[in-house]
Amino acid sequence: MRTRGNELIVRYCEKLGTPSFSQYRIVDALSAFRRFHRFLLAECGKSGNIRNMRLHVAAVVLGFCFLQAIPATASLPFSTVFRGEPTFEMLVRKAEEEGWRSRPIGERMVLVGKSLLGTPYRSLTLEIDDRLEAPSVDFLGMDCWTFYEIALGFSRMLELKPSGYTPQDLLAMIELDRYRGGHCTGLYTSRLHFLEDWIYDNERRGLVKNMTVSLGGVPMRGRYLNEMSRYWRSSRYLRHNPSLVPVIRNMEETVASRTIYHIPREQVAAIEPKIRSGDIICITGRGPEGFTEHVGIAYRDGVGVLHFMHASKDEHQVMIDVALHQYIYRYRKFAGIMVVRPLDVSPGENSHLASVQ
Numbered sequence: 001m002r003t004r005g006n007e008l009i010v011r012y013c014e015k016l017g018t019p020s021f022s023q024y025r026i027v028d029a030l031s032a033f034r035r036f037h038r039f040l041l042a043e044c045g046k047s048g049n050i051r052n053m054r055l056h057v058a059a060v061v062l063g064f065c066f067l068q069a070i071p072a073t074a075s076l077p078f079s080t081v082f083r084g085e086p087t088f089e090m091l092v093r094k095a096e097e098e099g100w101r102s103r104p105i106g107e108r109m110v111l112v113g114k115s116l117l118g119t120p121y122r123s124l125t126l127e128i129d130d131r132l133e134a135p136s137v138d139f140l141g142m143d144c145w146t147f148y149e150i151a152l153g154f155s156r157m158l159e160l161k162p163s164g165y166t167p168q169d170l171l172a173m174i175e176l177d178r179y180r181g182g183h184c185t186g187l188y189t190s191r192l193h194f195l196e197d198w199i200y201d202n203e204r205r206g207l208v209k210n211m212t213v214s215l216g217g218v219p220m221r222g223r224y225l226n227e228m229s230r231y232w233r234s235s236r237y238l239r240h241n242p243s244l245v246p247v248i249r250n251m252e253e254t255v256a257s258r259t260i261y262h263i264p265r266e267q268v269a270a271i272e273p274k275i276r277s278g279d280i281i282c283i284t285g286r287g288p289e290g291f292t293e294h295v296g297i298a299y300r301d302g303v304g305v306l307h308f309m310h311a312s313k314d315e316h317q318v319m320i321d322v323a324l325h326q327y328i329y330r331y332r333k334f335a336g337i338m339v340v341r342p343l344d345v346s347p348g349e350n351s352h353l354a355s356v357q
């Protein structure tokens with residue numbers, strides 16, 4: 001039921017905007033309360049019925065202030081959100097000495113990826129807190145997702161400015177890439193948890209181009225998503241915030257309702273010449289639950305062979321593997337690939353980044 005109090009909350013939130021964790025300048029809870037209080041008084045004054053409305057909106061006000069206070073009064077220490085600073089500094093030195101910034105973004109990604117070869121494989125590196133979600137980077141250990149994500153984020157960072165790179169610059173790129181609409185709200189549900197959703201959101205914002213259909217992709221039929229909501233106890237965030245499980249379930253249904261394309265593995269060898277170094281390769285599964293199983297970066301060597309560069313769980317490290325068309329036959333559960341091409345940051349996203357520095 002839509003009430004006068006609810007309408008005021010909606011109108012106020014539209015004026016205030018969504019709080020962002022960018023660069024850790026988090027909205028102040030007390031200031032937010034005072035602004036909201038003034039807004040309420042003005043609106044109630046217009047209605048001429050302040051006394052009757054006061055009780056009606058009291059619970060809503062308290063709930064609103066409580067939600068504001070969670071991100072406002074809590075932030076994670078730098079040592080939690082950024083690990084492996086010496087590796088970051090090494091990458092910055094190499095990038096400046098070897099002129100990585102002048103290269104196309106795909107080539108930059110390969111250079112970053114090759115510099116991270118041998119990094120230990122480590123899962124659950126994004127599970128850094130019981131309740132608070134924040135952009136994070138871990139150079140000490142990576143899984144398949146964080147490997148390509150760090151390579152992409154570092155490559156974008158080089159484009160942002162000519163020198164003086166800091167960990168905060170990389171964290172801003174991670175936020176741009178990892179979170180829906182490029183903004184972390186401090187909630188677990190603002191993160192893009194599925195590769196298919198990551199592609200959808202980042203392509204919508206002009207950050208990547210999904211090449212799958214143009215390379216002969218076909219629809220993946222009869223698929224559903226329920227792994228996160230079904231096994232929610234395996235997630236640190238969801239164990240401590242079970243009320244988020246229905247939200248995750250809704251996300252799963254939304255993603256599964258879209259038409260998702262892939263290139264069957266029988267066709268990969270034929271289209272390999274059209275894949276570029278630095279393209280992101282999402283490996284699809286046989287289903288019916290889910291769409292993707294793994295992710296990495298395409299790397300074409302000096303003699304033209306297209307390899308799969310990834311953080312390998314089986315080999316326990318970041319590595320350059322065999323040719324892509326061979327790798328996808330290594331495991332029976334692999335069905336094909338999606339090909340996603342990173343793009344340079346659009347002017348609109350550049351403006352967003354400038355606004356959070």
